[in-house]
Amino acid sequence: MIKEGGAVVVTNIHDIARLSGCSVSTVSRVINHQKYVADDKRAKIEAIMQQLDYVPNRVARDLSNGQTKTIGVVLPYANHPYFARVIDGIVGAGFSAGYKITLLPTNYDMTIERHYLEQLRGKAYDALIFTSRSSSLDTLERYRKYGQIVCCEDPGDERQLAAAFTDRMASYVYALKWAQTQGYQTMGVVLSRNNVISASTRVTRRAYQEVYGKLTDTNLFTGAVTYDDGYQAGAYFAKAEHPVDAIFSNGDDIGAGIHQYFVDQHQPPIPVIGQENLLSSRLLHFSTIDHHLEALGQAAFRLAIGTSRTHELIKSDFIKR
Incomplete structure (x- = not known):
């Protein structure tokens, strides 16, 4: 007093x-x-x-109970439908359970990721969910003793990390093999970044290698996150010296941008396979992969508020159009 x-x-x-x-x-x-x-x-x-x-003092009370009732979600950016839908699942589950969800953007900066891990060490969060990462799995494992860490990728059975992830490899291979049956012998690929640390990049390259062989730089466009980026990807493939028969895109809205470029140039729209089953792919009637990302986010949250090292697989669906 x-x-x-x-x-x-x-x-x-x-x-x-x-x-x-x-x-x-x-x-x-x-x-x-x-x-x-x-x-x-x-x-x-x-x-x-x-x-x-x-x-x-609610903060002091929560800390005295060993909890902050706050989960940090590490993500590179929020303006991509993939991360937005995962966050929707996390936030919905967190709200129902009385937790606060804090978004922790990184732009794939490893230094920023380490800062968030240090905050976990300082008890700022009960757990961190890594929707994507630049830090190594070894680094995440070292910090697990300070709080639960959940990866939205398959870290492998030998890792002491909880994980919720989709069966991307199987769904990508299935979609690409279907494309071959449609007569698309040369497939272009659009990615957000060409970095082997990215789980989606690694899996896409492996799936392409299994079905079509080596992915050459001429058949690859990177840096696509938004519709406008997709439009630029459309321009790239339209002007390519060796045209592709179809394009495997890292998102439906990006695929919509690709489609629109060809329309604006009064060229026949190139076939696109998108991801996430958004309204854009339904309206433009192109095939897509639904990874059920809200369910992925819900599973990641459940793991975040526990202590297990469970790996939970969320099945994907390929939607042919």
């Missing part, structure tokens, strides 16, 4: 206990709306709290 200009200012639960003549544990039960407090004592404590406008 401190005094400012003759006025009494209550600073913590111990001050409430002294003013009420009750024990700290009794005051705590009143603050947390628990039972086993006599009505007269509860009324006296509540009256003192109201009179002095006392507000419990």
